[in-house]
Amino acid sequence: MKKMRTLFLPILVILALVISGCAVSPGSGSGNGSKKQTVKIAFIGPLTGGNSRIGLGGRNSARLAVYDANHNKNNKYHYELVEYDDENTTQAGNQVALKASSDPSVIGGIAHYGSVVALATVDTYHKAGFPTMIWGAVHPDITLGNDYKEIFRVPGTQIDQNKQAAEFVTKLGFKKVGVLYDTTDYGRGHFKYFKENLQKLGGQIVAEMPVQPDQQDLNAELTKIQAKKPDLIWFAGLAPEGVRVKKQMDAMNIKTQFMGVSGLVNEEYNSALGAEGSEGSLAIIDGAPTSSLPGGEKFMKDYKARKYSEAPEAYGPFAYVSTDLMIQAIEKVGPDRKKVTNWLDTKVKNIDSMIGKVTFNEHGQNDMPLFTPMVSQDGKWVPYAESEYQTGKRKLPGKK
Template sequence: MRNKFHGIVLAATACAGLALATGAQAKDTVQLGFLGPLTGGNSSVGLGGRNSAELAIKLRNADPNSKYTYELDALDDECKPNVGVQVATKLATNRKVAGAVTHYCSAVAMGTVDVYHRFGLPATIWGAVLPDITYGNDYPEITRVNGTMINQNETAAKMMTGLGYKTFAIIHDTTDYGKGHFTYLSKYLGEDGAEVVGSFGVTSDQQDFTAELTQVKALNPDVVVFAGLTPGGVRVRQQMDKLGINAVFEGVSGIKSDAFFEGLGTDLAEGTMTFLEGAPAEKLPGGAFFLSEYEKAGYSTPPEAYGPFAFAAMNLLIDAVETVGPDRKAIVGYMGKVQDHQSITGPISFDDHGQNTVALITGYVAQDGKWVVWEDSDYAKGIRQLPAAK
C-alpha cells in the first residue's frame, strides 16, 4: 500500500507475503547513481544525502507494485570539481545507469553539467544552490529539486534588516558558490537599505583569516557573514572569537549541518544565523514518515539539511523509470514535464530550465547545539538576545 507521496512504501510485510505466495517473480534491475561529498570536510552532508537516496531505493524495492528492482551506485565527488568531473564521467559512461541524483557542492555541479549533457544522463541536483547550474544552460538533462541562492539571500537580507541590522561585512570563498552568495546578498541588502561595509574573497581551503578579520574588526559591522561551507565557517567563527569581534555571525546554507556544532562547540556556535530552502524535516509534508523510516534503517549519521531533498529527488527519478522505463532519453522527457509532483519536501514543479519553483525559505538560529527555526527560537521570543545593532 502507498501513502499520498509517489513511490513511498508503507507495507514491506505485504511484499514479503507476496514473495512467499507467488515465488516473487524476478524483476529487471535498474542502476541509479548518487554523487556527493562522502569524504572530507563536507562529508556529513554528503553521507546524509547518500543515505536518504539509498532509503528511497530500499523502500521502493520493498513495494510489490514496483516494476523494477533498483540498485544504487554511489560515488564520492569530494566536493572538488576535478574529482567531480571524473566520477560524473565514470557514471555517465556506464550505460547501465539510467539516471542520477547529483551534487551538494555548487562548484562541482557546475563542472559536471557538460558531462551529463554530453552523455545524455538525466541528473537531478539535490543540494547545490548556484543558479547557473540550471539557468546557465539549456541542458534538458539537468533538473534541481531544491531552490537556489537567489531565494536564500533575498529572504536573508529581508529578515536581517528587519531585525534592525544595517551594516554587514561579507567574507566569501572565491568559488562560484561563494561569489554567487556575495553577489545576491549584496544586491538584496542594498535594496533593503543596508550597507556592505567590507567584502573579502578567500580561498575555500584557507586556514588563517586574521588579516581579513582584523579589517572587519576595524569596520565594526553589525553582522559578519561567511559565504562558504561548514569547514571555513567554523574557522572564521573561531577566529572572530579570538579577535574579540562582537557581531552577529551569519552563514549561508552551506554551514547548516551538525558538523558546524561538532567543530565549534555549543557555546561558540550559539546565535549563528543561516537560511535554507524548504522547512525542517519534521515540518515537511512527509517529514515524519521520512525521519521515522530513516531511523528504522539504522544509519549511523543523520540525514542533515539536504537529506530530504536527496530522498525526494531519488523518488522522483524512480517514478520516472516506473512510468517510462530505464531509458535515458525518455526519462529526460519525463522530467521536462514534471508539474505538481507530490514529495516529502512539498510539490515539485520544474520551470523551463528544470528548476523547482521553491518559494519557502526558512531562517534558523543556533540554539543550545541545534538549528532552531527562527520563529520557534528563544531569540524570536525575546528570551535570548543576539548582539545588538550598533
C-alpha cells in the same frame, strides 16, 4: 575459542544469504512469474572530508527512497543505489561523474552538494544524456545557466535564498553588514544576490572581502571588517571555512553577529566549534524545516527506523525527493535515459512530494518559494522561528 570466532562470521554471512534468499524468492515468484528487473541509480556526493556529514545524510536519504521503492509492491523495477564519493572537489567530482554517466546500466544520478563541483560536471552529464537531479548544490547557473535538458533540481537557487536571507537580516535590524565570501563560484554567487537584495532593502555592505577557500589566516580581513563596525558579519562559503572564520573571530574577541549561507547548515559546524562557539550563529536553508514539511514526520520516522548512523542533515529531504522523482520517472517510462529525461522535463508539474509540490520550469529548476532561517542553539541547527531567540528567551550575541 579463537577458531569459533573465525568461523562465526562466515557462518553468519551464509545464514544471512540463505534467509534473505528465502525471503526474496516468494516475492519475486509472484506477479508475472519473472523476477523484477534491477535498475541502477547513482548517488554522488561528499562521502568523506569536511562536508561529509551533509553527503552521508543525503546518501542515507537516497537509500531510504530506494528502500521505500523496493518495498512498494506496485513498482515494476527493483532499484539499486550506486554510491560515488565526489569529495566535494572538482577533480574527484569529474571522475565519478564520468564513471557514473558512462556506465550504461546506470539510468540516472542524484548528484552533488557543492556548487563548484556541480558546475564542473553538468557538461559531462549533458554529453552522456544522463538525467541528473541536483540534490544539494544551489548556484543558479547549474540549472539556469545552460539549456541542458538532463539537469534538474528540487532545492532552490542562491537567487531565492539570498532574497529571503536579506529580508531576514533586515527584519532583525542588521543594517551594516561586513562580508567575507570565498572566491569560488559558490561564494561569489551567494554574495552577488545577497548584496543586490540587501541594498534594495536599505542595508549597507560596509566591507567586502573575497578570500580563497583554503586561506588559513583571516586576521587581516577580519581586522579590516571590524574596523568598519558592522552589526553583522556575513560569510558565503561552506561549513569548514565557516568554522575557520568563526574560530578566528572568537580568538580576536569579535562579538559581532555571525551569519552564513545554506552551506553553513551542517552539524559539522556545531561540533567543530562546540556549543559555546557556534551558539547564536545564523544561516538559512531551502524549504521548510523537516518537521513541518508535509511528509516530514513520516520521513523522520522512516529514517530513524532504518537506523542510519548519520543524521539526514539539511539536504536529506531533497535527496529523498530527488531520488523518489527519478524512480517515479523510471516506473512511468522504463529504464531509458532519454525517456526518463523527457518525462522529468515535461511531466513534473505540481507533483506532490514530502517537501510539498514540485514543479520544474523550462530549466529543470523547481520553484522553491520557501526558505527557513536557522540558528545554532545548544550545538544544533534549529529553525529560527522555533528557537528561543524568536521567543526572546535568548538574545543573539550581536544584539544590543
